Amino acid sequence: MKPYIPHTLPIEAIEWHKFIDLMGKANRYIARYDGLLQSVINPDVLLAPLRTQEAVHSSKIEGTQASLRDVLQFEGEQDVEDYKKDDIYEVINYRIALKEGREQMQSIPLTLNLIRKMHNTLMHDVRGSSADPGNFRRIQNFIGAPGSTIDDARFVPPTVPVMMEALSNWEKYMHHEELDVIVQLAIVHAQFEIIHPFLDGNGRMGRILIPLFLYHKKIIHEPVFYLSDYLENHRSEYYDALKNITDSGVWTNWIRFFLNAIIVQAEKNINKTRAIINLYEEVKKEIIESTHSQYAVHCLDTIFIQPIFSSNYFSKNSGIPKSSTTRLLDILVKEKVLVIAEAGAGRRPTIYAFKRLLSIVND
Incomplete structure (x- = not known):
C-alpha cells in the first residue's frame, strides 16, 4: 500500500447540503451545553470526575483496561493491582495533557508547538514513551493488525515530507474561518488522524484536540466537551468512517457521523452536568x-x-x-x-x- 496523500484544507468539495440537517442541531446542543457550563461556579471541582472519565474512555479506545474506579482508587491512595498501574498512568497522563493545553492556551494559541508539548506529557513514562514523545515522526509508519507489514497494512499515513506540509496546512486551517465550526472540528480531527504525525499516541492526541479546538474557537468557555464516551461505544463506526475518507476521498459520511456524535454526546453531557450541579x-x-x-x-x-x-x-x-x-x-x-x-x-x-x-x- 502506498502512503496516503491528504487533501489540502479547506476542502473545496464539501457537500454541505448532505448534512445541513445535523449542523443546526449540533450547534444548538453545543450552545445549550456551554450555557450550562457558564452556570458552574467551580468547574475544577464539579467537573473533575468527568475529566477522568473522558481520559478513561479515550485510553480504552487504544486498548487500555483501566476503569474509572481503578483510577479513582489509585489516586485516592487505595491499593491497586500492579498489572493495572501502567494503564492507570496512561489515563492520568491524558488528563494532565488536557489540563496543560488549557493552561497554555490562556497565553498562547493552539499551535503545532503546543500539540508537541502535550504529546510529550501524554507519553511520559508509559507505553510508547520510547517512540520519540513530543516530536513529529521522522520515519514512515503504518496502521495494521499485530504482525502485519506495510504491504498489508490497513492504512499507510503520508511520507515524512508530505506529512510536514500537511501539518503546516492543517495548523493554518485551525485558524481559518470555516462556514461552520463544528464541521471544521470534524475535518480538523479526521485530518490529524490521517496525517498521523506521531509514532504513537495519535488517537488520544486527536481526541484531546476536540475540546481544545472548541475552546480555541470560543464555542465553549471551558475545554470540557468530551466525546470519547460516544467514540468508544461506536469504535468500529468511528474507524470505518475515518477510513471511508481515505478510501473514497469523500468526507460526507465522516462529517455526518461526527455531527451525530456531537449531538448524542452533548445531550448526555448536559444531563450529567446538570445532575452533578444538582x-x-x-x-x-x-x-x-x-x-x-x-x-x-x-x-x-x-x-x-x-x-x-x-x-x-x-x-x-x-x-x-x-x-x-x-x-x-x-x-x-x-x-x-x-x-x-x-x-x-x-x-x-x-x-x-x-x-x-x-x-x-x-x-
Missing part, C-alpha cells in the same frame, strides 16, 4: 446541616474531586485539621453521604466512596 447543592446542604462545621465546603469539594478515597488521603488533601477529619467522615457515613467501601484494619486505612456521584458519572 447533587452538589443537595449534598452541600446535607453536610452543612449535619456537621455544623466550618469545614463543610472543604469536605464537599474533596469528595467531588475524589469520590473514592482513603482516610489518609482525606486527611492530607482536604485542608481540614487531622483532629476533625475522623469526626466529619463518621458523620458523612452516618448521614449516608458516603459509604465505607473497605473497612480499615491495623495500619490499612478505611476506604470511602461517594456513590451518588459515581452513579451519575458512570451512567
Whole structure:
C-alpha cells in the first residue's frame, strides 16, 4: 500500500447540503451545553470526575483496561493491582495533557508547538514513551493488525515530507474561518488522524484536540466537551468512517457521523452536568446541616474531586485539621453521604466512596 496523500484544507468539495440537517442541531446542543457550563461556579471541582472519565474512555479506545474506579482508587491512595498501574498512568497522563493545553492556551494559541508539548506529557513514562514523545515522526509508519507489514497494512499515513506540509496546512486551517465550526472540528480531527504525525499516541492526541479546538474557537468557555464516551461505544463506526475518507476521498459520511456524535454526546453531557450541579447543592446542604462545621465546603469539594478515597488521603488533601477529619467522615457515613467501601484494619486505612456521584458519572 502506498502512503496516503491528504487533501489540502479547506476542502473545496464539501457537500454541505448532505448534512445541513445535523449542523443546526449540533450547534444548538453545543450552545445549550456551554450555557450550562457558564452556570458552574467551580468547574475544577464539579467537573473533575468527568475529566477522568473522558481520559478513561479515550485510553480504552487504544486498548487500555483501566476503569474509572481503578483510577479513582489509585489516586485516592487505595491499593491497586500492579498489572493495572501502567494503564492507570496512561489515563492520568491524558488528563494532565488536557489540563496543560488549557493552561497554555490562556497565553498562547493552539499551535503545532503546543500539540508537541502535550504529546510529550501524554507519553511520559508509559507505553510508547520510547517512540520519540513530543516530536513529529521522522520515519514512515503504518496502521495494521499485530504482525502485519506495510504491504498489508490497513492504512499507510503520508511520507515524512508530505506529512510536514500537511501539518503546516492543517495548523493554518485551525485558524481559518470555516462556514461552520463544528464541521471544521470534524475535518480538523479526521485530518490529524490521517496525517498521523506521531509514532504513537495519535488517537488520544486527536481526541484531546476536540475540546481544545472548541475552546480555541470560543464555542465553549471551558475545554470540557468530551466525546470519547460516544467514540468508544461506536469504535468500529468511528474507524470505518475515518477510513471511508481515505478510501473514497469523500468526507460526507465522516462529517455526518461526527455531527451525530456531537449531538448524542452533548445531550448526555448536559444531563450529567446538570445532575452533578444538582447533587452538589443537595449534598452541600446535607453536610452543612449535619456537621455544623466550618469545614463543610472543604469536605464537599474533596469528595467531588475524589469520590473514592482513603482516610489518609482525606486527611492530607482536604485542608481540614487531622483532629476533625475522623469526626466529619463518621458523620458523612452516618448521614449516608458516603459509604465505607473497605473497612480499615491495623495500619490499612478505611476506604470511602461517594456513590451518588459515581452513579451519575458512570451512567
